[in-house]
Amino acid sequence: MCSTGEQVVAPQDLLCEYRVNPLGIDNPSPRFSWKVVTQERGSFQTGYQVLVSQNLENLERDIGDMWDSGKVETRQSLHVVYGGKPLQSRTRYYWKVRIWDQQGRVSPYSAPAWFETAFLSQEDWRGVWIASPSVSKLSSAPMFRKEFLLTKEISRARAYISGLGYYELRINGQKVGDHVLDPAWTDYTKRVFYVTYDVTPYLRKGPNAIGVILGNGWFAYSLTKMHPTPQLLFQLHIEFQDGTEECIVSDRSWQVTVNGPIVENSIYHGEIYDARLEKPGWDMPGYTMDPKEWCIPIIAEPPGGIMVAQFLEPIKVVQDVIPVNVSSPKPGIYVFDFGQNIAGWVKLRVRGPKGTKVTMRFAELLYEDGTVNQENLRTARATDVYVLKGEGIEVYEPRFTYHGFRYVQLEGLPEKPGLEDVVGRVVRSSVKQIGSFRCSHELLNKIQQNAFWTEANNLHGIPTDCPQRDERLGWLNDMTVRAEAALYNFDLACLYTKWLDDIKDTQDPATGAIADTAPFRGYGRRPADPVAMSYLVVPWLLYVFYGDRQILEKHYEGMKRWIAYLEKATDEAGIVSYSYYGDWSPPLTESVPGSIGAGALSATTPGVFVSTCLFYYGVLLLSKVAGVLGKHEDEEYYTSLAAKTREAINRVFLDAEAKTYATGSQTCHVLPLFLKLVPDEYDKDVLQNLVEDIEKRGGHLATGNLGSKYLMDVLSEYGRADVAYVLATQTTYPSWGYMVMQGATTMWERWEYVTGGWQAEMASHCHPMNATVSAWFYKTLGGIMPVEEDPGFGRIIIRPYMPRDLTSVECVLQTLRGPVRSEWRRTSQGFVMNVAIPWNAMASIHVPIDKESAQEIVIQESGQTVWEKGRCVDRTAGIVEASTTESSIVFLVGSGTYRFEVIDLER
Numbered sequence: 001m002c003s004t005g006e007q008v009v010a011p012q013d014l015l016c017e018y019r020v021n022p023l024g025i026d027n028p029s030p031r032f033s034w035k036v037v038t039q040e041r042g043s044f045q046t047g048y049q050v051l052v053s054q055n056l057e058n059l060e061r062d063i064g065d066m067w068d069s070g071k072v073e074t075r076q077s078l079h080v081v082y083g084g085k086p087l088q089s090r091t092r093y094y095w096k097v098r099i100w101d102q103q104g105r106v107s108p109y110s111a112p113a114w115f116e117t118a119f120l121s122q123e124d125w126r127g128v129w130i131a132s133p134s135v136s137k138l139s140s141a142p143m144f145r146k147e148f149l150l151t152k153e154i155s156r157a158r159a160y161i162s163g164l165g166y167y168e169l170r171i172n173g174q175k176v177g178d179h180v181l182d183p184a185w186t187d188y189t190k191r192v193f194y195v196t197y198d199v200t201p202y203l204r205k206g207p208n209a210i211g212v213i214l215g216n217g218w219f220a221y222s223l224t225k226m227h228p229t230p231q232l233l234f235q236l237h238i239e240f241q242d243g244t245e246e247c248i249v250s251d252r253s254w255q256v257t258v259n260g261p262i263v264e265n266s267i268y269h270g271e272i273y274d275a276r277l278e279k280p281g282w283d284m285p286g287y288t289m290d291p292k293e294w295c296i297p298i299i300a301e302p303p304g305g306i307m308v309a310q311f312l313e314p315i316k317v318v319q320d321v322i323p324v325n326v327s328s329p330k331p332g333i334y335v336f337d338f339g340q341n342i343a344g345w346v347k348l349r350v351r352g353p354k355g356t357k358v359t360m361r362f363a364e365l366l367y368e369d370g371t372v373n374q375e376n377l378r379t380a381r382a383t384d385v386y387v388l389k390g391e392g393i394e395v396y397e398p399r400f401t402y403h404g405f406r407y408v409q410l411e412g413l414p415e416k417p418g419l420e421d422v423v424g425r426v427v428r429s430s431v432k433q434i435g436s437f438r439c440s441h442e443l444l445n446k447i448q449q450n451a452f453w454t455e456a457n458n459l460h461g462i463p464t465d466c467p468q469r470d471e472r473l474g475w476l477n478d479m480t481v482r483a484e485a486a487l488y489n490f491d492l493a494c495l496y497t498k499w500l501d502d503i504k505d506t507q508d509p510a511t512g513a514i515a516d517t518a519p520f521r522g523y524g525r526r527p528a529d530p531v532a533m534s535y536l537v538v539p540w541l542l543y544v545f546y547g548d549r550q551i552l553e554k555h556y557e558g559m560k561r562w563i564a565y566l567e568k569a570t571d572e573a574g575i576v577s578y579s580y581y582g583d584w585s586p587p588l589t590e591s592v593p594g595s596i597g598a599g600a601l602s603a604t605t606p607g608v609f610v611s612t613c614l615f616y617y618g619v620l621l622l623s624k625v626a627g628v629l630g631k632h633e634d635e636e637y638y639t640s641l642a643a644k645t646r647e648a649i650n651r652v653f654l655d656a657e658a659k660t661y662a663t664g665s666q667t668c669h670v671l672p673l674f675l676k677l678v679p680d681e682y683d684k685d686v687l688q689n690l691v692e693d694i695e696k697r698g699g700h701l702a703t704g705n706l707g708s709k710y711l712m713d714v715l716s717e718y719g720r721a722d723v724a725y726v727l728a729t730q731t732t733y734p735s736w737g738y739m740v741m742q743g744a745t746t747m748w749e750r751w752e753y754v755t756g757g758w759q760a761e762m763a764s765h766c767h768p769m770n771a772t773v774s775a776w777f778y779k780t781l782g783g784i785m786p787v788e789e790d791p792g793f794g795r796i797i798i799r800p801y802m803p804r805d806l807t808s809v810e811c812v813l814q815t816l817r818g819p820v821r822s823e824w825r826r827t828s829q830g831f832v833m834n835v836a837i838p839w840n841a842m843a844s845i846h847v848p849i850d851k852e853s854a855q856e857i858v859i860q861e862s863g864q865t866v867w868e869k870g871r872c873v874d875r876t877a878g879i880v881e882a883s884t885t886e887s888s889i890v891f892l893v894g895s896g897t898y899r900f901e902v903i904d905l906e907r
């Protein structure tokens with residue numbers, strides 16, 4: 001081995017459990033990932049060495065006093081599991097890594113990174129849950145305070161806090177951190193998140209004060225408590241420069257009041273804030289408490305769940321949106337339009353006499369007269385109220401609610417407002433955007449933008465179904481289809497990992513049944529509809545997208561039990577015997593008039609057919625999972641169960657004469673094709689029937705939430721991407737383009753444009769189950785696809801489909817290994833493809849040239865001819881292999897950027 005090391009770049013972007021320098025983890029064996037950023041072609045890793053140390057000094061001297069992995073010969077650069085001495089609670093550890101490359105050259109060590117543990121044992125908690133003794137003012141937000149004196153210089157301090165429903169932590173007059181609507185919602189009887197803050201800069205030698213405000217959040221919808229009052233658990237560890245320590249915990253030495261300014265707060269209804277009730281200085285030392293208002297808190301019953309360090313990205317204000325217009329449809333009523341349907345709230349700036357009441361009503365829609373239309377919000381009042389204290393310019397934004405809206409209507413303002421008096425605050429889980437797609441067709445760009453916003457507006461600690469009405473739940477059926485598109489747009493490793501625990505928490509220990517929604521608060525049913533296959537689809541996608549094998553291990557038993565439940569629910573013929581929602585919410589013409597969900601039940605696709613197909617899908621996935629985990633007996637079992645189910649579906653539903661399934665609806669054709677369960681001899685005809693149905697409808701889909709996704713996948717996979725393209729660019733009802741034509745800025749729940757009437761009951765204008773087309777943009781027009789045999793984008797397929805009237809596409813996806821880029825554009829002679837493949841990855845780049853034309857073209861790669869007269873003439877660096885398929889010339893390449901220029905000699 002040559003180990004000069006000079007030319008090999010050090011690893012960077014070190015991640016511990018998917019995060020950069022995480023503060024407060026409770027995983028005793030965290031996982032490490034890294035990447036190398038290099039332009040070098042064909043660059044990959046052949047070995048690594050990780051060092052973990054208790055202090056930086058040792059690490060700098062290359063001593064891993066906690067763990068020295070030694071040189072491990074492997075290509076693995078993702079999720080390397082810590083294998084050192086047991087970690088201690090509340091301790092920071094430093095780590096670094098070096099790698100060996102494809103030539104056996106060693107890199108320098110990376111810059112150091114760190115992770116810090118929180119409580120590794122439940123016994124570390126010394127504080128107790130406290131609450132206000134007053135239950136008379138259920139909805140007002142209690143404020144807790146505690147003063148204390150620190151007599152020594154502080155070296156470091158950490159606060160650990162949980163507050164149910166939501167907390168805001170303040171120290172010495174300042175809000176700590178930038179989380180909002182924290183902690184994330186879980187089933188509190190199973191798991192409660194706490195959050196770690198480095199509060200060293202907030203404290204000082206001398207008198208200090210902590211203040212905490214609690215909101216109702218989802219705690220108000222607790223299934224086990226009748227009138228849950230918010231409750232707080234807190235622990236502050238202060239280390240002094242002299243090496244001693246002090247600990248402040250939540251207990252009965254605190255004070256609490258329910259006479260604060262947040263008079264009412266509710267996720268669905270909004271917040272009422274009376275600024276006259278503010279208590280200036282309450283979160284500062286030296287504040288004089290009015291004994292009529294403040295009292296000693298009671299010890300509250302613990303919610304029941306174990307305390308877990310919150311590991312997903314917190315909800316934050318991620319963006320401001322400036323209104324594009326303000327109108328006054330009636331005297332004294334002002335309606336602001338943000339030009340975009342968002343989730344969050346508004347920041348209001350106002351001046352006026354004390355006691356003036358300003359009402360803000362949020363809506364996705366307007367009436368003809370220009371006032372807000374809240375008909376589709378069901379019982380959610382979606383209204384914030386601010387009562388002025390009358391002291392000059394006042395700025396208000398709520399704390400414990402959020403809304404889904406494009407418009408806000410202000411009433412009661414003392415003066416005519418200006419555009420600058422209202423700012424839209426976009427509030428969501430602060431996950432990173434990791435994908436982008438643009439092309440030469442503006443309608444498609446707009447659809448992608450709408451899909452992006454729809455998904456963004458529905459990430460609030462869980463993937464919600466909608467952000468506006470009295471629902472906002474993690475529906476598993478929607479997630480079965482929605483997750484893939486979401487993963488092309490956002491980094492959801494942590495959020496989905498968390499949500500899978502939510503699903504597991506819904507599982508009935510006796511039967512294995514999971515619920516329709518997670519966390520489960522009695523909305524939807526348990527057992528879930530069999531289409532709730534996201535409990536298998538999402539772990540599998542996390543494995544494929546991030547190479548996360550642990551998630552499969554963690555949920556293996558749970559997945560098996562859900563499949564076992566469904567297996568028991570099959571009848572003698574092998575058909576799953578129940579269904580509630582099926583292919584939900586197709587165009588109204590396809591649905592049962594007046595059925596549940598304001599007519600959202602499909603009349604044309606039988607429920608049990610959908611249930612059985614999705615069951616088959618789940619069994620297939622489970623057999624793959626068993627294979628990955630090396631559980632070969634299980635693998636065999638599920639493979640044979642899949643074969644039996646496939647046989648049952650074909651026996652019961654296939655009409656061999658007509659070459660259709662069940663009723664022959666689009667979804668009835670799509671599901672068997674997607675699942676590849678159609679006998680080979682019928683494939684083409686089933687596909688043809690599907691295409692004819694679309695054509696008969698003038699290029700329109702007739703599918704519900706599930707069918708719409710698989711429809712696009714199937715058409716593209718079976719060689720009819722041209723038809724999928726017609727659907728994607730369609731502008732008349734029903735289509736995504738139709739929504740755009742009606743002014744939509746996010747995807748609707750219904751294919752119809754519903755603004756009122758009976759359908760308004762179920763007519764969210766921001767529903768990600770209908771945003772799945774975004775995955776099609778990435779996978780088909782951009783052509784970027786992971787390969788499940790080498791997960792985490794270790795192996796990548798780049799296979800763009802180039803529709804005739806599209807002249808260019810730019811598509812980028814940030815993976816754990818680095819960016820994958822696929823760009824193409826037509827030229828006067830042919831087309832150019834620019835592709836970037838990250839370090840430690842391989843890709844098959846499909847240049848879309850069919851067999852015949854392969855003779856007539858020349859391909860140059862970065863100026864050098866690599867293909868001529870139907871064969872590969874030269875392999876520039878990085879190109880490992882070239883071959884042809886029916887429809888493309890395929891170059892197998894390693895990392896690097898490539899520019900393939902296709903010159904059509906016949907032109």
Ligand code: BGC
Nearest residue numbers: 465475477478581584597769
């Ligand atoms: C949700 C949907 C979900 C459906 C299932 C609705 O209330 O909004 O997204 O698919 O229920 O019944």
